[in-house]
Amino acid sequence: MDSFSSKWQAFFVKKLLNWNHSSNFRSMPWKFEKDPYKIWLSEIMLQQTRVEQGLTYYLKFIEAFPTVTDLANAPEKKVFKMWEGLGYYSRCKNLLTTAKTISNESNGVFPNTHAEILSLTGVGPYTAAAIASFAFDLPYAVVDGNVMRVLSRFFGIEIPIDTTQGKKQIAHLAQELLPTHQSASFNQAIMDFGATICKPKNPICLDCVMQKNCIAYNQQLVDVLPLKSKKLIKKQRWFFYITAKYKNQYYFRNRTAKDIWQNLHEFILIEKSSRSSADTIINSAEWKKVIDVPFELLEVSNPINQQLTHQTITGTFITIQLKAPLQTNMYAPITKKQIQQLAFPKIISSNLNWLINL
DNA sequence: AACTCGGGGGA
DNA sequence: TCCCCAGAGTT
Numbered sequence: 001m002d003s004f005s006s007k008w009q010a011f012f013v014k015k016l017l018n019w020n021h022s023s024n025f026r027s028m029p030w031k032f033e034k035d036p037y038k039i040w041l042s043e044i045m046l047q048q049t050r051v052e053q054g055l056t057y058y059l060k061f062i063e064a065f066p067t068v069t070d071l072a073n074a075p076e077k078k079v080f081k082m083w084e085g086l087g088y089y090s091r092c093k094n095l096l097t098t099a100k101t102i103s104n105e106s107n108g109v110f111p112n113t114h115a116e117i118l119s120l121t122g123v124g125p126y127t128a129a130a131i132a133s134f135a136f137d138l139p140y141a142v143v144d145g146n147v148m149r150v151l152s153r154f155f156g157i158e159i160p161i162d163t164t165q166g167k168k169q170i171a172h173l174a175q176e177l178l179p180t181h182q183s184a185s186f187n188q189a190i191m192d193f194g195a196t197i198c199k200p201k202n203p204i205c206l207d208c209v210m211q212k213n214c215i216a217y218n219q220q221l222v223d224v225l226p227l228k229s230k231k232l233i234k235k236q237r238w239f240f241y242i243t244a245k246y247k248n249q250y251y252f253r254n255r256t257a258k259d260i261w262q263n264l265h266e267f268i269l270i271e272k273s274s275r276s277s278a279d280t281i282i283n284s285a286e287w288k289k290v291i292d293v294p295f296e297l298l299e300v301s302n303p304i305n306q307q308l309t310h311q312t313i314t315g316t317f318i319t320i321q322l323k324a325p326l327q328t329n330m331y332a333p334i335t336k337k338q339i340q341q342l343a344f345p346k347i348i349s350s351n352l353n354w355l356i357n358l
Numbered sequence: 359a360a361c362t363c364g365g366g367g368g369a
Numbered sequence: 370t371c372c373c374c375a376g377a378g379t380t
Contacts, residue, residue, distance in 0.1 A: 053366060126375070
């Protein structure tokens with residue numbers, strides 16, 4: 001565990017803080033922020049999310065909900081609508097849970113110890129360390145994708161970072177490196193350094209202030225580290241969405257199953273595990289079960305692919321005009337005005353305009 | 359320990 | 370296409 005010489009560790013910390021003080025850090029609205037609520041909000045939004053992508057959402061949320069109590073008291077539907085497009089929607093649900101906990105049980109006062117922060121729903125080791133160090137100057141080292149990459153390269157760690165052992169070793173090393181009285185600066189610096197210099201692809205080693213003692217650089221392992229042991233397996237799914245209109249209303253439902261897009265809304269869905277034609281779908285028993293009234297077929301879209309991390313969705317939209325309201329209660333009729341308040345997955349929101357000509 | 363949860367951007 | 374992004378919760 002302590003196989004790295006303290007000399008190299010001192011070098012790393014000194015060079016990193018120096019690099020940071022030379023105004024190389026990234027400029028972001030939550031930098032130097034001391035309000036734990038704002039730090040928490042930004043950290044949740046940035047989980048597995050690029051800073052540039054999360055930025056507009058953060059600004060929008062802070063304006064709409066200046067305090068944790070404002071967020072706790074907001075209608076859930078409105079919060080999900082504002083989160084629409086950011087992905088990983090369980091974050092939004094957990095965000096609301098924690099906002100209500102703090103607002104109701106702590107009178108809106110954010111917890112100020114590492115253990116309490118870590119116990120919040122949606123707050124794991126990374127986020128707890130980030131809030132503790134940035135808001136309260138507590139000595140906890142953050143470990144995110146940047147930190148794992150930077151440390152595995154500089155110290156030449158060859159244990160895969162997607163294993164328990166690998167994560168444990170990096171976390172231990174990061175905590176050991178952390179200068180106790182400069183935890184916020186160190187944590188921000190190492191992430192900015194990873195994002196701008198020690199990048200995943202084409203890192204800027206020629207400009208790197210620690211090149212001299214970087215094991216990956218000296219042993220030509222920069223393109224190899226960090227190691228990962230697992231390969232991603234993608235599942236293919238075929239979604240047939242039925243845009244069913246009756247008297248200026250369209251049928252939707254909220255996704256509640258243990259699956260993607262929980263708490264988002266969707267049109268009537270018939271899913272297939274293999275490629276299928278729209279004709280087959282329209283004549284299937286499943287179709288007759290949900291489209292239980294006479295209808296007129298208006299349009300069948302071309303298939304549209306959406307890439308997710310673990311699956312590829314091929315979506316086809318089938319537009320029909322109902323001659324009577326559906327008898328099933330699996331889907332609810334929604335007016336155009338109401339539709340605009342609902343949150344949808346991207347494959348629906350990006351096609352909503354032409355589907356129901358808003 | 360393995361799986362699953364989105365959407366976007368870069369190579 | 371594939372990989373990665375200021376990770377966390379569930380199984």
